[in-house]
Amino acid sequence: MKKYLGIIGDPIEHSLSPIMHNAALEKQKLDYIYLPFQVTPDNLKDALKGFKALNIVGVNVTIPYKVAVMSYLDQISEEAALIGAINTIHLKDGKWIGYNTDGIGFLRSLREDGGTDPEGLRVLLFGAGGAARAVAVQLGLSKAKEIVIANRTRKRGEDLAKELGGKISTTSFRAVGFTPGELKEEMKKAQIIVNATPVGMKSITQKELPLKLEWFRPEHLVVELVYRPLKTPLLKMARSAGASILSGEGMLLYQGAEAYKIWTGMEPPIEVMRRAILDQLKKED
Structure with missing residues (x-):
């Protein structure tokens, strides 16, 4: 009998997860199908009850439900509790178990695609939202030497730094504002620069970035969590300055791979999943 997986969000039509997961399931000839489910906020609880009644194996969770869904779960993993958000749930023995594979996916991309282990390194992290939290937690658990959170609302960055500093x-952990003077100084000290904000997306030009070309160095690894487009203005600027760059499709790929293992118990065909993502993104360019 066919088993069902999926992703919930609002909106959901932009998600690459169905393409990625169905390619892997087909390659491994597993009798599963992965479907997108658009769920409105007032229907979240009922949707999860319905999924449980239908014995759906698991679903990914995307915006805006990564925090709200926690109220309806029976168990939460240690990483997810630290991050304070869920992106993967698994129905096991009649109970919903929540995970967050975003940080794990980021770290695997950093190590395997970026050739960099964060242990002992200084990281400058742009943003203090959900994606930034996942990245900061995983970098902390991986023993990065220092994580400096740069956020437009400095207080939000300070609150996150204080919270994580008390847990890891x-x-x-410390915070700075998103001002040219502070960013310039922190970029002098950092080995890894991670953008977990919308800054650098296609709608923004290099001239609009709050960074200057001369601030980048060849020893920087600049990581973008955005994957539309694959080469953002931020990555183009960093590359032109001689820095190493890492685009966001790796985090998408590896967080999906981790969820796939949770649901199926199998190692997914990584390169099949990667090709499915890249083929779709190239169509959109």
């Missing part, structure tokens, strides 16, 4: 003792 192996890493130093």
Whole structure:
């Protein structure tokens, strides 16, 4: 009998997860199908009850439900509790178990595609939202030396740095504002620069970026969580300055791969999933 997986969000039509997962399921000849489900906020609880009644194996969770869904789960993983958000749920023995594979996906991309282990390194992280939290937690658990959170609302960055500093003792956390003077100084110290904000998306030009070409160095690894487009203005600027760059499709790929393992118990065909993502993104360019 066919088993069902899916993703919930609002909106949901932009998601690449169905393309990626169905390619993997087909390659491994598993009798599953992965479907997108648009769920409105007032129907979230009922949707999860319905999924459980239908014995749907698991679903990914995207905006705007990564925090709200936590109220309806029976169990939450340690990483998800630290991050304070869920992106993967699994129905096991009649109970919903929540995970967050975003940070794991980011770290695997950093190591395998970026050739960099964060242990002992200084990281400058742009943003203090959900994606930034996942990245900061995983970098902290991986013993990065220092994580500096740069956010337009400085107080939000300070709150996140204080919270994570109280939970993860192996890493130093602090916050700065998103001002040219502060960014310039922090870029001098950082080895890894991670953008977890919309800055750098297609609608923004290099001239509009709050960064200057001369601030980048060849020893920087600049990581973008955005994957539309594959080469953002931020990555183009960093590359032109001689820095190494890492685009966002790797995090998407590896967080999906981790969810796939949770649901099926199998190692997914990574390169099949990667090709499915890249083929779709190239069509959109």
